[in-house]
Amino acid sequence: MSKVFASLGMSLDGFISGPNAAPDNPLGDGGLRIHEWVENVESWRERQSIGGGESNADDAIVRENFARAGVYIMGRRMFDEGEQGWPDPPPFRAPVFVLTNSPRAPWVRQGGTTFTFVTDGIDSALAQARKAAAGKDVQISGGAHTVRQFLDAGLIDELQIHLAPIVLGKGVRLFDDVSPALTVEPARVIHSSAVTHLTYRILRG
Numbered sequence: 320m321s322k323v324f325a326s327l328g329m330s331l332d333g334f335i336s337g338p339n340a341a342p343d344n345p346l347g348d349g350g351l352r353i354h355e356w357v358e359n360v361e362s363w364r365e366r367q368s369i370g371g372g373e374s375n376a377d378d379a380i381v382r383e384n385f386a387r388a389g390v391y392i393m394g395r396r397m398f399d400e401g402e403q404g405w406p407d408p409p410p411f412r413a414p415v416f417v418l419t420n421s422p423r424a425p426w427v428r429q430g431g432t433t434f435t436f437v438t439d440g441i442d443s444a445l446a447q448a449r450k451a452a453a454g455k456d457v458q459i460s461g462g463a464h465t466v467r468q469f470l471d472a473g474l475i476d477e478l479q480i481h482l483a484p485i486v487l488g489k490g491v492r493l494f495d496d497v498s499p500a501l502t503v504e505p506a507r508v509i510h511s512s513a514v515t516h517l518t519y520r521i522l523r524g
């Protein structure tokens with residue numbers, strides 16, 4: 320059975336995005352710093368069609384995630400920011416299911432990425448994603464509102480936090496209002512000078 324995992328960048332003070340995030344201000348005020356470490360990573364640059372970059376411990380983690388993810392699920396606010404910023408082909412190279420209350424026809428991009436808009440909730444999105452994943456894993460991409468629903472429903476097997484050594488002070492927190500019943504077990508820690516990669520197995524949602 321394929322796994323469901325979430326993988327998010329976070330500031331040291333717990334924010335996955337700064338305040339005032341909007342399509343013309345992706346990741347909010349100062350929030351792009353959360354992902355600064357990835358910008359020079361070879362596998363990420365490949366998926367952005369930029370080329371170059373370094374093959375190091377950070378790269379190995381990004382490469383591993385791209386390889387295991389057969390499909391992605393995200394919330395509409397994350398999609399709205401990416402719609403303007405992602406290149407064509409977008410970095411996913413796989414089906415993407417977007418949770419939203421606004422129906423929209425599928426948006427087909429190059430490289431195997433089709434965005435399908437799901438208006439009947441997380442169970443439906445996950446059922447469609449599992450079917451499309453062809454045995455690979457399902458990645459819940461974000462944002463916080465979306466990941467929290469999957470955590471609370473006990474539908475995530477593994478949570479990765481890529482902790483950037485920066486402080487934002489304000490923004491969108493991942494764990495606000497998540498049930499304290501959530502129980503996790505540390506599974507892996509890898510760090511470089513730019514970021515600390517934390518992996519937790521979810522024992523109970």
Ligand SMILES: NC(=O)c1ccc[n+]([C@@H]2O[C@H](COP(=O)([O-])OP(=O)(O)OC[C@H]3O[C@@H](n4cnc5c(N)ncnc54)[C@H](OP(=O)(O)O)[C@@H]3O)[C@@H](O)[C@H]2O)c1
Pocket residue numbers: 326327328329334335336340341345346347353393394395396397398400418419420421437438439440441460461462463464465466468491
């Ligand atoms: N640090 C990271 O790694 C990372 C990763 C991903 C995203 N982000 C950031 O996170 C921020 C967005 O996070 P967010 O928590 O504000 O929003 P989000 O989870 O991206 O999107 C929330 C929206 O998705 C739709 N939605 C979610 N669940 C739904 C459901 N069950 N049924 C129907 N629609 C549903 C609703 O859209 P509508 O009702 O409006 O249609 C809702 O307003 C962005 O700034 C993004 O850049 C950061």
